[in-house]
Amino acid sequence: MSTSARTDIFARLRHAAGSAGEDVLARRDELGHAPPPALPAEDLAEAFLCNVLRNRGSIDTAADRSAAVKAVGRYVYQHYRSQRLVAGNDPRLAAMPWRDAGVLPRFGALESGEAVALSFARLGVAELGAAVTWTGKGNPAVNNLLPEHHIVLVDVDDLVATMEDAWQRMADAMREQGRPRGVNFIAGPSSTADIEGQLVYGAHGPRHWHVILLGETAPDTGQRARERAAGS
Amino acid sequence: MTETQHAHHGTRGKPSVALFVTCLADLLRPSVGEASLRLLRHARTAVSVPPQQTCCGQPAYNSGDYDAVRPLAKQVIAMLEYADYVVLPSGSCAGMICEHYPRLLEGEWRDRALQLAAKTYELTTFLVEVAGLEIQAQAPGSGPTVAYHDSCAGLRELDIREQPRKLLRELCGADIRELQQRDVCCGFGGTFCAKMPEISAKMADDKLNDVLATGAPILTGGDLGCLLSLAGRARRLDMDIEVRHVAELLVGDTDGPAIGEGD
């Protein structure tokens, strides 16, 4: 049945729209690109953090890996008075100097009862204020989707301005590493407005989304992002 | 087509204007036609009123009877193309000529439709943007307090927004109270109001309540269709709203009964 449905549908499409010539891809490339969206700030890090805040995420910055684990520890302690969290089997996460913050993550996939998960993003997209993760060994999908608090580390070197830039980088990576099962652009805590249009956070996924930007940024980048987000 | 064209080709350097009063003004509210005529003369144009004019064909067109409208559209084009400009006191009828005649016709007739479209204007747009009407500006607030209803066709097809407001303010010192929902349809929609009367009435009620909330005693606008429908609904609900076409207000013709009012 499926084969004949396939044949049938393709026959109808060719009839309706003419058969595709060799030059389809050439004509596709002639379409050019969408105009680039404006960013809220010239500085990529500031623009990214500003949009994270607009997405109702919270932000922190960490100049190095030691500062990053301390920022993680601080966040977890603030919310749970504990040091417990789960992190994916990402080599970059395993190599963090966790002892500096007295935090010892459990590495693996989130299990029932665990409230905080940490992911290391592949990319941060300034245009969206989104962190991009790929499903895979180092990044169980449930760690993004099921915790109450989702913390994401984004390396400042992995920031890109637009989705087009993100796909460019990912296409290169996919050529080397193969395509992942899933690519997730995460931009904020899970939300719903399905009851009378009222916005509520924590629909199915995380109620809180915390982004820590790791690496050298201009002084006071976080503060400027906060001011910019508050002003808009 | 035996009646002679009354071509007044630019007498004494004045541009010739063919006034198409529209069927609703012709039949139900001739004072709108009179007012348009006065405004165009005041704007130093050589106005003529083509005697064969009837209706632009919107009712059948909007109901999808394209075949019935094509010959009428051709007749209207042939009737009007002699003039330098064509002016109508209605956004939707001007939109019919500018937007929809070219869509409806093909070949040579499409070209003629496009040429006509290029010189066809809704009244207030023509006065402000083409004729550059000389205005002795009135003191703000010295005139009537009005709410202005933007008709959809004028608003979206012809971008009529500021032109009538400018004229109302400057020509008659009107105090314009803006509606909350300026860009929402009043529910007239031509035959829609008679095909789906309940929905249409709901939309008219929303518009009328919006008007009442402004506190303006007068509702005006540039399209008689909307105004007749709103006045009729206001009458039915005993709402105290005086409805007049913008052309009437611009010439100060406010002594006679408003739309839907008795002597």
Added chain:
Amino acid sequence: MESTSDRFLLNASEALRDTPRAQRRDVMAAFTPLIRNAAVEGFAAFEATRQHVKRVRQHSLDNLAFYLGQFEHEAVQNGMRVHFARDAGEMNSTVLDICQQHGARRVAKGKSMVTEETGLNDFLQDAGLTVRETDLGEYIIQEAGETPSHIVGPALHKSADEIRDLFLQKHDLGERELAATGDMVDEARQVLRRQFLDAEVGIIGSNALIAENGYSMLVTNEGNGDLCANLPPVLVICTTIDRVLPRAEDAAAMLRLLVRSATGQAQTCYTSYYSGPRRAQDPDGPLETHIVLLDNGRSDILEGDYREMLECIRCGACLNHCPIYSSVGGHAYGWVYPGPMGSVLTPLLTSLEASAALPNACTACGRCAEVCPADIPLPDLLRDLRAQESEQRIDAARWRLGLRMHAWLARQPRLYRALTSLAMTLLHRLGHRRGAFRRLPLASGWTGQRDFPVPQGKTFMQRYRQRQREH
């Protein structure tokens, strides 16, 4: 899904009398355009992006066989199993076969208008499966035994009180009262979390298919679709053949329009791209992934005069901006897709005869076309459908003949003048004191709801000619 589009006017009449719902619709109608406008104003490149995406969509539809083939090839490379379905029945039985092959009993579903179109839930449930909608809005209406009233916010017709009562009735809540909206969301979150974990099959829809890499894009705020795509051992994506875009960057450009138009956000919480089962070392994810590509009339639309309708990205902006949709609500339209886009799609996907009222549920105000991110001339398409009704004589004969007679009369100026002058003089004499008629023969459509303003007497053309003669 069963259609009641042939009862549009009755449905609408009932809806107008339901005052609390009508009031909520008014509130939404005032509110949603504001947030959409704010989002669009905050995105300076909106119009340029809209025109770019329009060209891309036209190009993909012009070469749909090519791009669908490319998508299929890439998706298969990624490990997807690709199925084609000519009609609703084929899609439903394909999905059921997949479920049965895995001995599945429980299905968790993300929001999908396509499966509403095919009536998949009922079909699977009739075969003994438990199907659980997991989008909060879809979950609410499933619990209530209703259908979506909006393609983006399916339960927006229900008040918080109604939803609270529904949960109190259906769930074992103990002492909890669910006073706040957040409490209700939490309740659904807890109930549904178990459903995700227990389901053997997850079903989701697709916002776009990317030909160059075989991914299917999913755009949500709740994250429920992602849970459906990641937790159950089998994933089925149900979508239609017209969703294909050439490149990932095209999906990105379309996304910028979609989110702003749909919810007034600059970005939704989750935008995900899925293709294929878990890879060798993956700790989680489905073991088997299917995609079912449905035609169900799309190839006919592609061939006909309404091709532009296939460029629709299902954002719901035309619903939010349509004064008729906000007057009568989505259910009045009687099928899956309401509002302006639904009034075009329903006749094309079901039957014009059975949905003849829908193309007439339009004042041609043009607000839908103005905001449509796909730049579809919806009022023109609706008028063309009315033209088709007129040609096929499925509109009311009295209207067709009356308007045709009017158009004919308008071409006979002398006769028109004579008849109208007489009629106006007569009407003026009868009604000038009161100024408006409460009733008028042959005009009950008008006078049923409003008075008919009395003409001023002599027509303009009579007056003008008289003056010409006097000069």
